[in-house]
Amino acid sequence: MKFYLAFNFPLLAFAGLFSGCVTIAPPADRDAANPSDADLEARAAAIHERVITLDTHLDVPILMKRPTFDIRHRHDAHDHQSQVDLPRMIEGGLDGGFFSVYLGQGPRTLEGRMQAKDAAREIFDMIDRMVAESPDDFEIALTADDAARIAASGKRIVYMGIENGWVIGRDLDVLHEFYDRGARYMTLSHTRNNAICDSSTDPAGPEHGGISEFGKLVIKEMNRLGMMVDISHISDDAAMQAIKLSEAPVIASHSSAYAIYAHPRNLNDRLLRAVAKNGGVVQMNMFSAYLKDVETSPERREALRAWREKYGDILELSAEKQAEAVAARGKIEREFPPDLATLEDVLDHIDHVVKVAGIDHIGIGADFDGGGGVLGCYDVSEIGNITLGLLKRGYSEEDIEKIWSGNVLRVLRANEEVARRLQAEDVAAANGEKRA
Amino acid sequence: MKFYLAFNFPLLAFAGLFSGCVTIAPPADRDAANPSDADLEARAAAIHERVITLDTHLDVPILMKRPTFDIRHRHDAHDHQSQVDLPRMIEGGLDGGFFSVYLGQGPRTLEGRMQAKDAAREIFDMIDRMVAESPDDFEIALTADDAARIAASGKRIVYMGIENGWVIGRDLDVLHEFYDRGARYMTLSHTRNNAICDSSTDPAGPEHGGISEFGKLVIKEMNRLGMMVDISHISDDAAMQAIKLSEAPVIASHSSAYAIYAHPRNLNDRLLRAVAKNGGVVQMNMFSAYLKDVETSPERREALRAWREKYGDILELSAEKQAEAVAARGKIEREFPPDLATLEDVLDHIDHVVKVAGIDHIGIGADFDGGGGVLGCYDVSEIGNITLGLLKRGYSEEDIEKIWSGNVLRVLRANEEVARRLQAEDVAAANGEKRA
Numbered sequence: 001m002k003f004y005l006a007f008n009f010p011l012l013a014f015a016g017l018f019s020g021c022v023t024i025a026p027p028a029d030r031d032a033a034n035p036s037d038a039d040l041e042a043r044a045a046a047i048h049e050r051v052i053t054l055d056t057h058l059d060v061p062i063l064m065k066r067p068t069f070d071i072r073h074r075h076d077a078h079d080h081q082s083q084v085d086l087p088r089m090i091e092g093g094l095d096g097g098f099f100s101v102y103l104g105q106g107p108r109t110l111e112g113r114m115q116a117k118d119a120a121r122e123i124f125d126m127i128d129r130m131v132a133e134s135p136d137d138f139e140i141a142l143t144a145d146d147a148a149r150i151a152a153s154g155k156r157i158v159y160m161g162i163e164n165g166w167v168i169g170r171d172l173d174v175l176h177e178f179y180d181r182g183a184r185y186m187t188l189s190h191t192r193n194n195a196i197c198d199s200s201t202d203p204a205g206p207e208h209g210g211i212s213e214f215g216k217l218v219i220k221e222m223n224r225l226g227m228m229v230d231i232s233h234i235s236d237d238a239a240m241q242a243i244k245l246s247e248a249p250v251i252a253s254h255s256s257a258y259a260i261y262a263h264p265r266n267l268n269d270r271l272l273r274a275v276a277k278n279g280g281v282v283q284m285n286m287f288s289a290y291l292k293d294v295e296t297s298p299e300r301r302e303a304l305r306a307w308r309e310k311y312g313d314i315l316e317l318s319a320e321k322q323a324e325a326v327a328a329r330g331k332i333e334r335e336f337p338p339d340l341a342t343l344e345d346v347l348d349h350i351d352h353v354v355k356v357a358g359i360d361h362i363g364i365g366a367d368f369d370g371g372g373g374v375l376g377c378y379d380v381s382e383i384g385n386i387t388l389g390l391l392k393r394g395y396s397e398e399d400i401e402k403i404w405s406g407n408v409l410r411v412l413r414a415n416e417e418v419a420r421r422l423q424a425e426d427v428a429a430a431n432g433e434k435r436a
Numbered sequence: 437m438k439f440y441l442a443f444n445f446p447l448l449a450f451a452g453l454f455s456g457c458v459t460i461a462p463p464a465d466r467d468a469a470n471p472s473d474a475d476l477e478a479r480a481a482a483i484h485e486r487v488i489t490l491d492t493h494l495d496v497p498i499l500m501k502r503p504t505f506d507i508r509h510r511h512d513a514h515d516h517q518s519q520v521d522l523p524r525m526i527e528g529g530l531d532g533g534f535f536s537v538y539l540g541q542g543p544r545t546l547e548g549r550m551q552a553k554d555a556a557r558e559i560f561d562m563i564d565r566m567v568a569e570s571p572d573d574f575e576i577a578l579t580a581d582d583a584a585r586i587a588a589s590g591k592r593i594v595y596m597g598i599e600n601g602w603v604i605g606r607d608l609d610v611l612h613e614f615y616d617r618g619a620r621y622m623t624l625s626h627t628r629n630n631a632i633c634d635s636s637t638d639p640a641g642p643e644h645g646g647i648s649e650f651g652k653l654v655i656k657e658m659n660r661l662g663m664m665v666d667i668s669h670i671s672d673d674a675a676m677q678a679i680k681l682s683e684a685p686v687i688a689s690h691s692s693a694y695a696i697y698a699h700p701r702n703l704n705d706r707l708l709r710a711v712a713k714n715g716g717v718v719q720m721n722m723f724s725a726y727l728k729d730v731e732t733s734p735e736r737r738e739a740l741r742a743w744r745e746k747y748g749d750i751l752e753l754s755a756e757k758q759a760e761a762v763a764a765r766g767k768i769e770r771e772f773p774p775d776l777a778t779l780e781d782v783l784d785h786i787d788h789v790v791k792v793a794g795i796d797h798i799g800i801g802a803d804f805d806g807g808g809g810v811l812g813c814y815d816v817s818e819i820g821n822i823t824l825g826l827l828k829r830g831y832s833e834e835d836i837e838k839i840w841s842g843n844v845l846r847v848l849r850a851n852e853e854v855a856r857r858l859q860a861e862d863v864a865a866a867n868g869e870k871r872a
Contacts, residue, residue: 110612117609170657172606172650173553176546207865214608214653221606429643 044388047397048093052151052405053383055097056161056185056283056363057232057254059370060084061123062102064130067319068326072134078337079330083368083379086137089156092381095405096141096150096157098253099127100370101183105166105192113169120167124160124181131158140182144413147405161230161253164190165197170214172221184412185228185251188215188242197238200264210237216245223247224426226419228411231255231267231275232285232365239271248418249279249411254365254372256285257352260345263290269356276357279414281407283365284350286372291341291349300336307332343376347389350403359399363408480824483833484529488587488841489819491533492597492621492719492799493668493690495806496520497559498538500566503755504762507566508573514773515766519804519815522573525592528817531841532577532586532593534689535563536806537619541602541628549605556603560596560617567594576618580849583841597666597689600626601633606650608657620848621664621687624651624678633674636700646673652681659683660862662855664847667691667703667711668721668801675707684854685715685847690801690808692721693788696781699726705792712793715850717843719801720786722808727777727785736772743768779812783825786839795835799844 063069063082075082089096101123106112131138139155141147150157160182162168166189168175175186188211189199196215198206211219219242222229228251231239243250252275258266267275267282275282288294296304311317311325353362366372368380377385390400499505499518511518525532537559542548567574575591577583586593596618598604602625604611611622624647625635632651634642647655655678658665664687667675679686688711694702703711703718711718724730747753747761789798802808804816813821826836 110609110616113609114613170608171610173546173549174607177550180546204866213649213656217606217650217653220649430640 040391041388044384044391047391047400048384048387050397051401052147052157052409053093053095054147054157054159054364054405054408055094055366055368055380055383056159056251056408057100057163057285057365057367057370057372058084058097059100059102059163059368059372061099061126063369064126065315066322066326068322071130072137076330077373077379078333080326081329081333083373085380086134086156088379088381092379092383094156094380094383096147096159098159098161098185098365100161100163101127101167101178102163102190102370103167105164105190105194108194113166113171116167117169117171117174120162120178121181124178124183127158127160127182142182142184143416144409147409159184161228162186163230163253164194164233165215165218166190166192166194168196168218170195172217175218175221175227176225179225179227183227184415185230185253186218186222187230187232187253188218188234188238190233197242198235199233199238200235201233206235206237208238210235210241211245215242219245223415223418224422226416228415231271232283233265235264236268236271239267240274243271243274243278243280246278247422248415249281250275251280251408251411252282252365254285254287254367254370255282256287256290257349257356259356260349260352261290261292265290272353272357272361276361279411281361281363281411282353282357283363283408284346284353286341286346286366286368286374286377287370288338288341288374289371291345291374294339294341296339297336300332300338303332303336340378341374343374343385343389346374346377346386347393350390351393359395359402360407360410362403363405364403476827477824480820480827483827483836484820484823486833487837488583488593488845489529489531490583490593490595490800490841490844491530491802491804491816491819492595492687492844493536493599493721493801493803493806493808494520494533495536495538495599495804495808497535497562499805500562501751502758502762504758508570512766513809513815514769516762517765517769519809521816522570522592524815524817528815528819530592530816530819532583532595534595534597534621534801536597536599537563537603537614538599538626538806539603541600541626541630544630549602549607552603553605553607553610556598556614557617560614560619563594563596563618578618578620579852580845583845595620597664598622599666599689600630600669601651601654602626602628602630604632604654606631608653611654611657611663612661615661615663619663620851621666621689622654622658623666623668623689624654624670624674626669633678634671635669635674636671637669642671642673644674646671646677647681651678655681659851659854660858662852664851667707668719669701671700672704672707675703676710679707679710679714679716682714683858684851685717686711687716687844687847688718688801690721690723690803690806691718692723692726693785693792695792696785696788697726697728701726708789708793708797712797715847717797717799717847718789718793719799719844720782720789722777722782722802722804722810722813723806724774724777724810725807727781727810730775730777732775733772736768736774739768739772776814777810779810779821779825782810782813782822783829786826787829795831795838796843796846798839799841800839 071085074087075085077083101120103119131140138158139150141157141159147157162183188196191201192199193202193207196218197211198208229242229246230251230253231242232252232255256266258268314322314325507521510523511521513519537556539552539555567576574594575586577593577595583593598619624632627637628635629638629643632654633647634644655665665678665682666687666689667678668688668691692702694704750758750761
């Protein structure tokens with residue numbers, strides 16, 4: 001809610017660093033801007049301040065594993081390769097979102113799965129610790145109603161979502177445990193097939209033909225618990241089946257439109273219509289490689305290769321060595337910046353989802369700290385530009401409120417209602433009311 | 437293999453204690469017995485010595501939880517309410533069997549399930565400790581081939597079986613973990629319905645109509661691991677479905693014949709035929725209340741009620757108080773002995789299973805320390821009487837060998853083969869050989 005008025009200035013500073021094709025209008029400086037632009041900015045700022053802003057895919061827990069990172073302090077997007085921290089959330093006017101309990105896929109063995117469960121538990125612990133250490137700045141949100149209450153208190157809203165059903169192994173009990181820890185959605189897979197379903201990007205191709213038998217039980221249990229089924233990353237067949245299997249509306253926590261850029265990670269129009277019919281929501285991703293055809297320059301590729309070779313897994317390094325690795329990477333980001341999509345590309349994807357699925361089925365999941373960030377909105381301090389961009393494209397305040405939180409909170413609330421109904425049915429069955 | 441020749445003498449001592457209808461021939465004493473009886477006893481002793489004897493349901497781990505119990509020492513069946521220990525296994529000529537990782541059903545909540553998994557882990561630990569503490573007396577068996585090797589060494593053969601699928605909660609990973617710990621069968625339920633299937637004795641009646649969707653995955657995973665599916669305790673519908681679902685032969689680790697005594701816990705002829713067709717095995721239970729219509733006298737009932745009221749859960753008591761409780765219970769067992777079935781009842785049930793299913797589908801799972809034990813075979817020291825009884829009824833040495841271990845080892849071996857095939861198919865699929 002606290003909103004930094006000159007929200008598009010940092011964008012200009014960043015834009016200058018990149019050779020990318022910045023298609024948003026160049027505003028020169030504030031004084032020289034024409035009155036209608038200034039009016040629009042003021043209106044955007046006021047709307048951004050009024051609505052609850054939630055990003056459904058914050059990968060900052062990845063950075064929280066580093067001893068050199070402290071979410072309470074300000075970091076630089078490039079020098080520190082960091083896109084989310086408390087000062088910049090406040091500056092950018094992000095009320096909160098879903099902190100991602102993310103784990104990349106490990107070996108599909110018993111040991112691999114057991115390690116994944118424990119590693120996930122450590123991420124939940126880390127998020128809990130963050131809130132415990134800054135009780136005036138953060139608060140855990142567990143229900144849709146919590147969002148407004150926490151936003152009103154001025155604290156950041158901390159929902160949690162699991163990225164990669166891999167972390168539950170083949171264990172419905174741990175799914176329940178993670179719900180109890182706070183997880184309110186679970187992305188069924190990441191970039192590889194797992195026990196639950198096929199991924200959209202596994203080089204081996206489909207393994208289950210969509211959702212596995214175990215996956216069907218997972219969806220059933222998520223419905224019973226009130227955990228949103230997240231169809232981002234999963235294969236088209238898996239997504240279509242998940243939508244049909246789920247008794248509650250689904251979420252795509254960070255996905256873009258296939259019709260605008262044909263990447264398997266994006267949702268085609270058939271899926272967009274299915275999500276709409278299901279009452280679900282597509283949270284727009286801001287991952288450049290899924291938004292348009294981006295290229296990595298040979299210089300950047302070589303610099304990154306050398307960097308990786310020199311430092312390896314930086315979480316394995318001493319704090320001192322980590323700081324050195326981060327600084328070295330920062331130098332690469334400045335010297336050989338990535339080819340990024342732009343905020344206008346993001347808005348094109350949003351427009352398409354709205355056209356096909358409708359304004360009630362679109363939201364924001366920028367994938368900050370997970371590969372997201374575009375020219376014009378490269379870190380959380382710049383998200384006011386999304387509101388400004390939407391306003392410029394003719395979206396109303398009501399539309400913008402839906403995009404920033406109204407839609408996803410409606411979906412979460414619907415999941416809560418389905419859970420209440422299913423649990424009541426369980427109780428009735430246990431009491432013999434439904435038995436022959 | 438080490439066999440106590442005068443195997444039927446302890447029986448007589450016990451038989452005298454009970455008012456029950458002992459129908460086996462009263463042999464008076466050895467000298468007075470007619471030559472053909474003595475011949476038969478000598479033949480039985482020799483056969484009993486030659487064959488590998490396995491009991492597939494040893495509940496002694498329940499007693500191992502008591503600090504007053506030490507499996508290496510001799511106990512009295514009545515004074516200590518103990519039916520299995522090392523000295524009596526040697527005396528009775530029991531080479532080994534399946535030590536039961538048994539847990540009664542707890543609350544069907546996440547917490548209840550998590551506690552069950554940990555409690556099961558403690559039982560595995562306890563069995564491991566038993567073997568580690570007496571490496572010359574016990575050895576863990578993991579494959580069908582292990583039985584002969586361990587028997588030849590003179591050690592007791594320690595297989596493990598899980599009683600009650602309840603202990604895996606809704607978790608296929610922990611099923612795998614418990615396989616790795618040594619479990620080679622799992623009884624899908626105990627006396628109540630659980631997440632896997634319906635029980636034959638849940639007062640609430642069926643809940644899943646047999647095997648649940650989760651249960652289907654459990655059976656699939658048991659097949660993949662090579663863990664025998666145990667249909668004892670589960671409902672008739674669940675048992676029939678389990679037989680159809682399982683790619684490997686099933687076991688009924690401790691079950692009797694419904695046609696002989698109509699108790700829901702027993703297997704009807706339709707199921708006996710299905711087990712036979714499936715290549716599985718029914719291990720005869722020796723639990724009196726499932727063998728015939730037994731009655732508890734009002735005096736015994738009242739004495740037991742008072743005892744329970746005085747001591748409660750004896751595992752909660754100090755070692756001293758536990759010893760007192762066990763002694764007090766021993767007094768009741770002497771003064772008001774239970775109405776027990778007899779070894780002849782057991783043999784009637786065996787004859788029926790052989791008649792309906794065939795000699796290749798019958799074995800022994802006496803349920804010692806879990807409620808089993810009949811007049812004529814009340815503890816493990818008396819199991820030679822089973823061999824003698826079988827011989828008297830005309831079973832050949834080959835038949836007896838099948839009953840005592842041949843059949844169940846064949847079933848275990850078949851499960852190992854199915855597991856090898858399924859795992860090879862998994863590898864082939866992972867290598868893309870089976871993918872479109």
